[in-house]
Amino acid sequence: MFDDVRVDWRRFKRSIQEGRATRLHVLHKLLHGYGQQALLVYRLERWVRHMRTHPLVWPAAIAATPTVWLMAAYVRRAYGIHLDSSATIGPGLLIGHLGGIHVRQCRIGAQCAIQQRVRLEPAPGGSQGPRIGDRVWIGAHARVSGAFRIGDGATVAPGSVVLCDVEPGWLMAGNPARAVRSGVDNSGIL
């Protein structure tokens, strides 16, 4: 958990450094870093859940559960960012803005980026969500619902509805999403 949080923090610091990085500027960005706060609460929730099976500290973990649950509920209600603890999120996720983000029962790789109103969840009635690789960029209002596999370095354009497997490096756009280009380098927008 701590390694993941450290990677998240490094990614966040890198994303806000646009020329000036004074302490006040970082504080300002942290207050409005709704995604970063939500991610921290998600990591805490996962950690406490994991610690409940620990042979020694499980009473403390159970005592901390209501507090963490309240924090998660605040993030969900106030920011509209629902990072469910059933999702497995790799280190270094970047959440662009707030509002309408639903992530549950899916796997997200390392160094991905998602924007506002992104839904990554199982198909209605299903239980298996998408499996997303490393360094994937998912644009605003995009939706991946169902057990699809999204390869490393893929890019999902804003507003797309992905209903098929995505090969590594593809750029997907449209509703339903089609592969527009292959071999796209998304390191500039991540």
Added chain:
Amino acid sequence: MAGHRITRRYLEWQPSTRAGRALSVVAAAGVELLSYASAVVAKGQIADYCAVEPGVYFSDLGNIMLGASKVGRGTVIHHDVTIGARAGDHVAGMPSIGRDVWIGPGCVLYGPIRVGDGVTILPGTVVSKDVPDRHVVQGYPARVVCRDFDNAALRRTLATEVRLPTGTG
């Protein structure tokens, strides 16, 4: 929206005296808290550089991310709308929204585009190209479905269902 107006006023204000500077520190903290509160209440944000003319209506349901360079008067923006720059390309510019535009729920507008006066953008549209005056666009990628449409009645109510005249487009 009110939070955005106060923030703009604060950013334009250049204090010269020492008392003014002290006051501006307090005001900065106030503006920070205000923008946080409005983001939490509305689940949306309006960029500081965005010039919103008077008489613009935003839906109460929130979730609006507004990064447009300009929004003209009489425009109606419904909930779940995102207006912003192309990813990683903030230099190219933001969309500029004309007057009397109706933007339905769930729309995305991005890139350095110009949306003309009296345009109607139907719900769920993704626009990344210019839209001429009084046109109606729909779908992803956005297509023009009607060329000369008067959206005055649409803007007066809060309905999100659009009945287009038949035989046009």
